[in-house]
Amino acid sequence: MSEQAARTANKRNRFVYQDDELIEKPFNWAQIRRLFTYMRPYAKQLLPIIIVMMVLGTATRLAIPALIAYAIDHAIYPKDGSSGSLSLLYWIAGIAFALYLVQWGANTFRIRYTNLIGQRIIFDLRQHLFSHIQKLSFRFFDKRPAGSVLVRVTNDVNALQDLFTNGVVNLMMDCVQLVGIVVILLVLNVKLGLAVMITVPLMFIVSSSLRRRIRTAWQDVRMKQSRMNAHLNESIQGIRVTQAYVQEQNNTAYFDNMNKSNMFAWHRASALNQSFGPVIEVTSAIGMLILFWYGSHLVQTSAITIGVLVAFANYIGNFWDPINRLGQMYSQLLIAMASSERIFEFIDEEPTVGERPDAKRLQEIRGDVTFEDIVFEYEKDRPALKNIRLDVKAGQSIALVGHTGSGKSTIINLLCRFYDPVQGRVLIDGQDIRDVTVESLRSQVGIVLQDTFIFSGSIRDNIRFGRLNATDEEVELAAQAVNAHDFILSLPDGYDTQVQERGNSLSMGQRQLLSFARALLADPRVLILDEATASIDTETELKIQEALKTLLFGRTSFIIAHRLSTIRHCDNIVVLDHGVIMEQGDHDELMRQQGIYHGLIEAQYRFLSA
Numbered sequence: 258m259s260e261q262a263a264r265t266a267n268k269r270n271r272f273v274y275q276d277d278e279l280i281e282k283p284f285n286w287a288q289i290r291r292l293f294t295y296m297r298p299y300a301k302q303l304l305p306i307i308i309v310m311m312v313l314g315t316a317t318r319l320a321i322p323a324l325i326a327y328a329i330d331h332a333i334y335p336k337d338g339s340s341g342s343l344s345l346l347y348w349i350a351g352i353a354f355a356l357y358l359v360q361w362g363a364n365t366f367r368i369r370y371t372n373l374i375g376q377r378i379i380f381d382l383r384q385h386l387f388s389h390i391q392k393l394s395f396r397f398f399d400k401r402p403a404g405s406v407l408v409r410v411t412n413d414v415n416a417l418q419d420l421f422t423n424g425v426v427n428l429m430m431d432c433v434q435l436v437g438i439v440v441i442l443l444v445l446n447v448k449l450g451l452a453v454m455i456t457v458p459l460m461f462i463v464s465s466s467l468r469r470r471i472r473t474a475w476q477d478v479r480m481k482q483s484r485m486n487a488h489l490n491e492s493i494q495g496i497r498v499t500q501a502y503v504q505e506q507n508n509t510a511y512f513d514n515m516n517k518s519n520m521f522a523w524h525r526a527s528a529l530n531q532s533f534g535p536v537i538e539v540t541s542a543i544g545m546l547i548l549f550w551y552g553s554h555l556v557q558t559s560a561i562t563i564g565v566l567v568a569f570a571n572y573i574g575n576f577w578d579p580i581n582r583l584g585q586m587y588s589q590l591l592i593a594m595a596s597s598e599r600i601f602e603f604i605d606e607e608p609t610v611g612e613r614p615d616a617k618r619l620q621e622i623r624g625d626v627t628f629e630d631i632v633f634e635y636e637k638d639r640p641a642l643k644n645i646r647l648d649v650k651a652g653q654s655i656a657l658v659g660h661t662g663s664g665k666s667t668i669i670n671l672l673c674r675f676y677d678p679v680q681g682r683v684l685i686d687g688q689d690i691r692d693v694t695v696e697s698l699r700s701q702v703g704i705v706l707q708d709t710f711i712f713s714g715s716i717r718d719n720i721r722f723g724r725l726n727a728t729d730e731e732v733e734l735a736a737q738a739v740n741a742h743d744f745i746l747s748l749p750d751g752y753d754t755q756v757q758e759r760g761n762s763l764s765m766g767q768r769q770l771l772s773f774a775r776a777l778l779a780d781p782r783v784l785i786l787d788e789a790t791a792s793i794d795t796e797t798e799l800k801i802q803e804a805l806k807t808l809l810f811g812r813t814s815f816i817i818a819h820r821l822s823t824i825r826h827c828d829n830i831v832v833l834d835h836g837v838i839m840e841q842g843d844h845d846e847l848m849r850q851q852g853i854y855h856g857l858i859e860a861q862y863r864f865l866s867a
């Protein structure tokens with residue numbers, strides 16, 4: 258990438274991503290508890306096994322230094338001055354070997370089970386998050402780039418993996434081990450025990466100042482990743498436009514900046530993380546010095562035996578390990594918290610288009626639609642629709658026309674209940690659509706969008722998306738009815754041809770026919786059609802017109818028309834301007850009025866004949 262490009266990318270702020278807020282709450286126990294509720298389903302089943310294995314592993318580990326001390330004081334240099342006993346030493350070695358075996362067995366078993374539970378918890382959490390996101394309203398997605406939503410389901414959930422697979426159990430084990438060691442040291446010799454542990458409070462004071470910084474550093478990492486993913490997602494989706502406008506270098510430069518900033522954030526967070534290590538090492542070295550200085554004094558005054566001194570040295574070695582791990586675990590918890598806050602933020606997001614608790618199923622509808630004094634705004638005080646009144650009888654076809662931004666799609670968005678009006682009501686067969694379940698409403702209102710979305714999978718599956726239980730025969734009949742059958746058969750594997758995400762291997766016209774077949778299969782009483790603007794060849798255009806006739810027959814239909822020739826025969830043509838209905842009537846009436854519609858027709862005619 259050239260320097261020039263990098264400078265340009267820096268100067269211009271072409272891509273602006275709204276940042277997730279940096280969450281600055283103190284350590285949030287409620288959140289940790291909430292996270293742990295995901296463990297509950299497995300607690301009864303597997304927790305007892307894990308606890309037994311954990312206690313076995315820790316007990317055997319703690320027994321070994323005591324056994325060594327016993328060997329020194331009884332088998333090697335007996336306290337009473339007698340000569341050592343080789344047979345006793347063999348016995349002790351045998352017991353130590355058995356203890357190691359038990360420890361190994363218990364740990365292997367425990368790791369296997371904790372991994373198993375951890376993976377299941379992550380699975381549940383991801384599933385919960387994904388299914389919740391599926392239900393969120395359009396308003397939620399209006400505010401967020403797709404990439405940043407993606408990061409929460411992937412990276413943020415992954416960040417919890419370590420915590421659930423081994424973190425929690427290690428935390429418990431380390432706590433048990435620490436308490437065990439403290440008790441043993443105090444039992445062996447209270448004074449020496451207290452002397453070597455004098456450095457612990459010191460270590461806590463030093464490390465606590467690090468914690469806050471580590472937490473913010475990890476949040477910063479997540480935020481930068483989220484921004485980078487949003488950009489990545491947008492760049493891939495818009496790659497054609499980027500290449501067409503030769504913006505590859507600038508895009509790369511912009512990505513480069515984001516990538517660097519992400520890398521530096523990582524460096525900073527992991528450097529802060531690592532700084533726990535030296536703090537522990539210095540305190541453990543001080544502890545050892547105290548042990549050898551004060552311990553050897555106690556040995557010389559016969560207050561303790563050599564065996565006890567060696568046991569102390571072993572236990573102290575084992576004492577700092579769990580503290581070090583607890584420090585790391587703390588960072589892991591902080592990472593997990595930064596992620597879980599972001600996950601729960603989504604899970605707590607309520608769909609703005611909510612369902613009333615007493616919502617009924619919308620029974621099979623006839624298809625009368627009424628817009629009653631509708632006012633709607635996407636953003637406060639910027640109305641997109643003002644006082645819309647519209648009465649549509651079942652089976653009628655309504656065309657919505659008007660300049661770009663006049664509010665055509667917004668009317669459709671309200672009819673599908675992607676948004677709720679600020680004032681007024683939308684009624685279907687006399688029922689307010691807010692009183693019925695969203696599922697029963699949307700399953701009877703079909704929509705064919707301008708940007709026909711084709712999912713990766715077979716052609717057959719894409720048509721079947723309209724009604725998942727449709728048979729192969731029904732799928733093919735729908736395709737035949739909308740003139741899609743012939744082109745599908747000409748594809749390499751016919752109905753089983755695999756299409757890529759968004760259907761890039763199909764032409765615009767073919768995608769449109771597929772979406773008609775999908776809608777016909779769903780057989781909705783009310784059909785919405787956002788007519789494609791792209792110009793297609795006359796033959797395909799004819800096919801589409803014929804397909805439309807089949808599709809619209811007998812249904813209440815709303816057509817957002819861009820080519821005015823296609824709506825000439827509609828029962829009612831509604832002309833919108835700046836969110837207000839300016840004219841309505843059939844083609845002949847509106848032409849006679851010589852108003853906006855007349856002007857639009859004239860303009861299109863002039864454009865076509867120019």
Ligand SMILES: Nc1ncnc2c1ncn2[C@@H]1O[C@H](COP(=O)(O)OP(=O)(O)OP(=O)(O)O)[C@@H](O)[C@H]1O
Pocket residue numbers: 399635636641659660661662663664665666667668
């Ligand atoms: N998600 C959104 N958030 C904020 N404002 C929006 C949103 N969608 C549309 N608008 C605004 O609402 C107004 C009406 O938009 P709408 O999409 O209904 O127009 P339209 O007539 O369908 O336009 P077009 O023919 O270009 O599709 C426009 O001013 C638009 O900028």
